[in-house]
Amino acid sequence: MNKSDYLAAFLRKLESITELSAPERQALLDLPVSLKRFEANVDIVSEGEITLQCCLVLEGLVCRYKLVNSGERQIMSLHIPGDVPDLHSLHIEKMDHSLGTLTPALVGFIPHEAVRRMTRSSYKVSEAFWREALIDAAIFREWMVGIGRRSAPSRLAHFLCEFVTKMEAVGLSNGVICELPMTQTEIGDALGLSTVHTNKKLRELRAARLIELRGRRLKVLDWNGLCELGEFDPTYLHLRK
């Protein structure tokens, strides 16, 4: 795999939400990227840091999180290959949260400098990135609604629907089966639930024959049932097609 294969994941992601012209695509492929591997459960960028580069997830699963004083963690978003989870650092230098790995990961770093040069030379690219930030925000809102107003089983169902949909959009799932390399504690941290409760409700989803979940592998047995339970409507993901 060479550099443009890596950037291809990024392109694929961008094109799942926006249309790009050939020169724009080329400009993106020409971005300078330096690669770095991380093991599982380490920070890529920590809260409070000032960054001079954006990071691009190439392999693995990455999350955005914050810790509260009691020591509990809230995971605020998940990032799969193709995502640039800290594009916002381009305009907001100081991180108000951390970015960490959930699995071993391969990450590409692109200097702000280079990204800014590109967004300033093409308003199309600039608007594509802006749009990407807006979709991120839409996902935050949807999670907020879930945490604030949905029951644990519904939240769980919604979470799984969203994950499969996002994985499918970048070709990492067929819509039925995908890798879900998170522990139940981590899933709970994303949904504002305790580990024990997450376990019990996950068990119920299996008992209801909505899903199969063994080890890191998720299989959706009843997509409609899962969507209904989670009140999942993918509009907020604003995917093309």
Next chain:
Amino acid sequence: MNKSDYLAAFLRKLESITELSAPERQALLDLPVSLKRFEANVDIVSEGEITLQCCLVLEGLVCRYKLVNSGERQIMSLHIPGDVPDLHSLHIEKMDHSLGTLTPALVGFIPHEAVRRMTRSSYKVSEAFWREALIDAAIFREWMVGIGRRSAPSRLAHFLCEFVTKMEAVGLSNGVICELPMTQTEIGDALGLSTVHTNKKLRELRAARLIELRGRRLKVLDWNGLCELGEFDPTYLHLRK
């Protein structure tokens, strides 16, 4: 009050987060705005609509919300004079949530057309708006942490700290006293709490001499105590100064 007085609120808001040059300021003041009044508790834009204009809050309090099937509401953000709560509609046409008034409000509408012309002619303005969207997202994240991982009293305290801070940034509070024209039901909807529980915990904050809250008027008696209880750290608001 004439048109540029209205746009001045918007400018003030933008300048609380970004620096603008004189020509940029002028271009913003030249934007075409049409005014409309709304009574309390009505939608300005509803979920599912496709919009061709951005709305600018000039007077009153506006919120972004979503309803879930059980009929419960989650308020996802509050918008005070100077805010453009649906700037995102510029790049995401279909609303995935509603925008409604909490009080009678005066709203200005600016055609997407005009905004887009301006953002495309000045990358500074474009980046200012982008930055604004990123700050919105940061606030969503912070609310998510609160709803997911903080106790009711802590959430309440955090909410009040944030509200006063935002009001102060646009000159609508002196940091101690401000209008908070929301019912306890609405505050609960913003925090993912029931009305009754909101009432009881608010009462506790008063009993602890942290705040005074009568009618629509909030007075902070013990700012440090309130911040501590709410674990309030304003970094995520990314205000200048």
Next chain:
DNA sequence: CGACATTTTGAGTCAGCTCAATCAGTGTGG
């Protein structure tokens, strides 16, 4: 003075939490 919206209170219930084991899967070294 109504009529209506909002706040407050009390009582009882329950979803989700904590604590404390136990079980299962995986990897390691001998």
Next chain:
DNA sequence: CCACACTGATTGAGCTGACTCAAAATGTCG
């Protein structure tokens, strides 16, 4: 191949923060 260590999944037994229901008190405004 087995014993041990470690991580993650599961279970059971309370506990409690937050919820619902219902009613009373208070405020607001034409």
